[in-house]
Amino acid sequence: MAALRQTCAQLSLLQRGHLIGWAPVCLAIGIGLYFSWRSEPALAEYLALAAACGALLVLARLIGPALSPLAIGAALIAAGCILAGARAHQVAGPILGWRYYGPIEGRVVAIDRSASDALRVTLDRVKLAKVPPHRTPTRVRLSLHGAHQGAEPRPGLYMGATGHLSPPSGPVEPGGFDFQRHAWFQGLGAVGYTRVPMVALAPPEGGQWMFRVRMALSSRVQAALPGETGAFAAAIMSGDRSGMGQETLTALRVSNLAHLLAISGLHMGLLTAFVFGALRYGLALVPFLALRAPVKPIAAALALVVAAFYLGLSGGSIATERAFIMVAVILVAIMLGRRALSLRSVALAALIVLVLRPEALMSPGFQMSFAATTALIAVFGWMQHEAVPRGPKWFRPVVAVVVSSGVAGLATAPIAAAHFNQFAHYGLIANLASVPLMGALVMPAAVVSVCLMPLGLENVALWVMGLGLDWILGVAHWTSNLSGARGMVASPDGKVLPMMALGALLLVLAQGWPRFLGVLPIAASFVIWSGTTRPEVLISETGGLVGVMTPEGRALSSAKGDGFAALNWLENDGDAATQEEAAARWPRDPPKDWPAILPLRGKAALGVVNDCGAARWIVTNTIIPEDSTERSCTILDPRALSATGAIALRGPSLDALSARDVAGARLWNQRRERRGTVRSAEALAQ
Known part of the structure; x- marks a missing residue:
């Protein structure tokens, strides 16, 4: 002892x-x-x-x-x-416990675009027919499908439509991304869609003023810069991504430039750095102030005010809040005359974020942001301490950009690969060609354009900003079209990222010989990741899709339907195939070693479920009436799957593991009520 x-x-x-x-x-x-x-x-x-x-x-x-x-x-x-x-x-709130069809009313509090490129609105102050207030979700999210000639969604506008709502779905496979948990902390009690035009029910009330400013700024920017350039500019300046097309978003992701779209540490840092520098040098040009006032702290304080306004303007997402806190810590350190960029500043920012929003820890944005920031400060601190030569003075900015892009890319690559199952082979090239322009041209032009908007003179600054964004979009499309631009990787075991993070933190934070112990968990995490095996069979929560692993990749039982599950299964396999391509792998005449599973879709299943034949499982998206018939197989229909969630079959004996087995019984996934579709009198009349 x-x-x-x-x-x-x-x-x-x-x-x-x-x-x-x-x-x-x-x-x-x-x-x-x-x-x-x-x-x-x-x-x-x-x-x-x-x-x-x-x-x-x-x-x-x-x-x-x-x-x-x-x-x-x-x-x-x-x-x-x-x-x-x-x-x-x-954040607890009511969750819809059944499928609902009927009138949906509420106030517009968010506008964005879904993965299927449909306009999407989030409503609060929700009213549902024949649903008492204490069981009505606090917020719902509707995707607007089909041709919409109704009222245009606007901030604070009370709108209504007849549509479908369902509880937030569980993981598409055991251990997968838990949308129920994500929706719980977002306050979403139901998600759905409508195919009819939305109508305005009441004009906007007071409040929502920042949301209205955001959308007004977005509309003004897109009017001056049409097309994808204007949508990109609106996303950077106001956080409104509803104008971005899926093709552009895909190009940005594949080229590792998607971080330029999200208002996060880069944007907040560039904005505040430009404002702080401009104010500091501007105040220094006034002799009266330069000789009598603390110019540097004043510039930092004003830059903090601008950063706070940008936080509100962006919509206040977790990523932007995290970036603001980190910037605020740095600016307050400048005001107090302390060292601004240090691991202590990063630690303080992380503490504040985790105390305010503990759920942020589970998001890729939190992990990637703090990984990049910690790695950059550690590497540049080491270079300064060891007096690493960086060439002549005029060449040092180039070295800084190359080193920062490389370090940030290496620090975030494993996290991005684990969450998104891909890594950009040419991401470093794309970032070197884009990030300097973002800081030197795009963000300064954005600040100048906002300052000129009250005078109606913003078009020149926006045009300059558009030139930079056109270049970045061109780099994204060029890079993403290169052969082998995107590499795919299978999802790792749940313990891989924590082990990797622990090892990296030991290398960065520990002093002396203990830091080298960090190499062990990092090496072990890569060994575990390389040995990852995927489930032989996956069954969707709806019963409408089955995926069987084959030597060519996962074969899907259907080319349509359950598209979200299909996309995620293939990505988690590290497979770049589409659902249609994966469905073509499903054999017409299954070989002898094929799993004894029979997928059936639609009402045709009702006529064959009593005769299991050689099937061990029958999977169907049709509810099979409960009866006393004894069957030699297990029936997995929506009623049974609602209690278990998605199912994975593993190993030679195909042992079953459900999403509920992994997730357990938590606040956000309480068992749903078994009720039929709620239909109002108005809906039935239609």
Whole structure:
């Protein structure tokens, strides 16, 4: 015990002054533990965690400085569990427990575009026919399909339509992306679509003024810059992506330039850097102020105000909030005369984000943003400390761009590959050709155009901005069309990213020889990832699609329907095929080693389910009436699958694992009510 205490004391002394970086890491571990649990903690368990947290903090004062960091770290882990649970209960709201068809009314609070390129609106103050208020979702999201000649969705406008709503769907496969959890923290209690025009029911009321400013700015920009260029400019300036086409979005993703579209750290950093520099040098040109006032802190304070306005203008997404907090920490450090860019600043920003929105930890944006920022500060700090030569003074900006693009790309590539199953082979080239122009031309022109808008003189600045965006779009399309531009990779096991993150954090945050221990979990994570095996059979939650793994890739039972599940299955396999191409792999005459599974679609299933034949499972998207018939196979219809979610069959014996087995029983996936489609009198009349 004495030897252990002495070793801990030596390590603690070695790490002294650098432990603040581990505070958000420990908090994140607690948050991650909460989301990994298969059952929702009871009140007694939260009280036990709170008591343990307090006891650990007291223990930290008693055991001395050698072991106290371990006790504080454990207390932060417990606090992370409590924070995540408190946040999950704070955002709780009604979830629609059945499929609904009928009138849908509400106030427009968000406008965007779905993956199928349909205009999509989010409504609050929702009213549904024959659904009591206490069971009506707080927010619903509707995709507008078909030809719409009705009222144009506008911020704050009360609108209505007859449409379909369903509860948020579960993961498309066990362990996959949990849209139910995502919707829970977004306040979405139902999602659906309408094929009829939406009508305006009441004019906008007070409030929603920032949303109206956003959409007005977007319309003005797109009027001056038509086409994809204007839609790109509107997305950068106001966060409105509803004008972006799927072809352009795909090109940006494949070329690794999609981060230029999202208002995140790059945009917030470029904006505030330009505003701070312009204000600082502008104030310095006034002798009275330059000699009597603290010009640098004043410029930082005004830049912070501009950043806060940009946060509101962008819609305040988690990614933008995270970027704003990081920028705010840097600007406040400048105002206080402290070092602005340091790992302490990143740690403080991460702590604030995790305390305010613990669910952000699970998002790719949070992981990629902090990975890139941490890696950049660590590498540039090392280069400065080691006096790494960067060439002549005029060449150093080029070196900085190359190094920053390379480091950020390497830091975020594994995360992007794990979440999106792809990596851009030419991403570094595309970023080197685009990011400097974004900072030197696009963002300054955007700021100038906003300043000139009250005078109606913004067109010249927007034209200059358009030149830069045209170049970036050209680079995206050129790069994405190169042979082998996109590499596909299978989804890793759930433990891979945490292991990789732990190893990388040890390399960056630890001091002395312990940092090299980080190589072990990183190497182990890549070994585990390389040995990833995908399920032999996947069954969708609706019963409308089955996917069987073959030597050529996954074969799908249908070329249409359940497109979201099909797309995600193929991407998770690391397969670039389309649903139609994967459906062509389904054999007309299954070989002898083919799984004993029979997919049936539509009412035709009703006539054959009693005769299982050689099938071990019959999968159908038609509800089979319950009866006393004894069958030699298992019937997986929508009624059965509503309780289990999507199913994966693994191994030689095809052992079944359901999405519910993995996700457990949590707040956001409570079992749905078994009710028929709700139809109002008005809907039936139509």
